[in-house]
Amino acid sequence: MAFNVASLFAGIGGIDKGFEQAGANIIWANEFDKHACQTYRLNFKHTLIEDDVRNLKENEMPDVDIITAGWPCVAFSIAGNRHGMKYKCKECGYEHSVTYDEYINGAKCPECKGSTEAIDPRGTLFFDVIRFIREKKPKAIFLENVKNLRGHDKGNTFKVIQEMLQDSGYFIDSKIMNTMEYGNIPQNRERIFIVGFRNEQELKSFKWPEKIELTKTIDNILDRNDKQDEGFYYRKESQYYPMIKESMNRFDTVYQLRRVYMRENQSNVCPTLTANMGTGGHNVPLIMDKWGFRKLTPKEALRFQGFPVDEEYKIPEGMARSHIYKQAGNAVSVPVITRIAANLLKVLEEGNRNAKEKTEYEQLSATF
Structure with missing residues (x-):
């Protein structure tokens, strides 16, 4: 049987796409950002509630087997103010x-x-995740946030989160995973993932995915065989062109413009994509192609997150690039989610089989 999933802070559906690829049935989602909702609706047909989660009543979410949430990370991120x-x-x-x-x-x-x-009200939105978990009591939960959540406020924030989940009736575990180590996507992106089960034995049965070899390179992601729109290129008219021309000399890596200097990614992978790519300026990573020095395109940014943009995943036509960059930076790496979700679903399936066998045994015993 396919397990039903409800998704809080769904964004453009990275977690949902991963669970869908693993075999789950996404039936309900919530997202506040109107542009993210536009992208989400283009790619999913189930119910999406476009509203602030604080305005939602628990009974607006249907009963499900799994609740997922990638709640806002800015309050915990090293790049943010870290008010938590x-x-x-x-x-x-x-x-x-x-x-x-x-x-x-x-x-x-x-x-x-x-x-x-x-x-920072974004930091307290985790209380709303708890609100829905306690009301719906799903068999399992899956949560995602920035790596720094574990060390925020000397570990006190994560301790409180763990205690709230345990007080809600869940046995939990967490792991920090890097996209380039667990998703075969060349992006250096560390995130913390939390899984929880109401059944302690199911948690004991759950296994985190093992590291896998990174076989893909940035050339598997980039569209370097075609000239991109002129707006992506830095030309001589740009005040940054002399610095870019002097610093960028390799086709096999990704660069970052830091206003007064250039940073070359030594590991030949893309640096962590961030939501501030959508704020304009020079936050989008740069690469070289035979037409010059240019920014990643929004489609390439989504590829670096493992979205199947060359298959069924669609990007809204006419949407401002800034919105798509922001969505890519806020998203999760889909292949990592798929691997975790597959292991989580396997545990629930085994639990269902065991429960069924127990029921059948008890019914059989009652006949003697």
């Missing part, structure tokens, strides 16, 4: 943590009892 799940009193300025019950029912400053609010 902290609150700050509006009256005395005291910074503090809150419990799940305080988040749901309203928090007060522990020092002066004054009004308090999240420093």
Whole structure:
């Protein structure tokens, strides 16, 4: 049987595509960003709720076997301000943590009892993940975030997350995995993944995927045989052209423009794609082709995340490049998700078989 999945913070469907490729049935998703929703709807036909998760009631999500969530990482990312799940009193300025019950029912400053609010509301959205998990009680959960989640606030944030998941009735495990080591995609991208099962034996049966050899190179990703739109190229008119021309001399790697210097990726893979590719400027990695020095195209960025853009996955026509770059940077690496999901689904299938055999044995025993 195919297990049903509901997806929170679905983005453009990277986690969903991975679970779909592994054999799961995605039946419901939620995403707030309107441009991400446009891309999502072009590629999936099931229900997508376009709204802030904080506005959703738990009964709007159908009962499912698995809940997934790749909740916003900016509050924990090294590239962000790293406020995490902290609150700050509006009256005395005291910074503090809150419990799940305080988040749901309203928090007060522990020092002066004054009004308090999240420093970065994106960091507290994990409480909403817990809200749906506790109401729906799926057989398994799958969560994704930045590597730095584990070390944020000296490990206290991750400790709180673990405790909330355990208090919700789940046995959990986590692992930091790099796309170029586990997905056979040449991108240096480390992320933390969390799996949880209501059945402790199922967690014990779950195995994380092993590392695999990286056989693909950037030439498997790039469209270097065709000249791209002129807008992707840096020409002599650009103030950065002299620095680019002096620094970029290899076709087998990817470069990053850092305004005052160029960074060459020594491992011949793409550096971590980030959402700020969509903010304009010079955040998109650069490569060389026979027509000059240029940025990655949005399609290439999605390929570096393992999206099947040369098969069935579609990019909305006419959508601004900035939106697609942002979506690629916010996404997960699909092949890594597929491998984890396949192992997770295998555990649930085995659990179903064991439960069925137990029921049949009990029914048979009752006849004697």
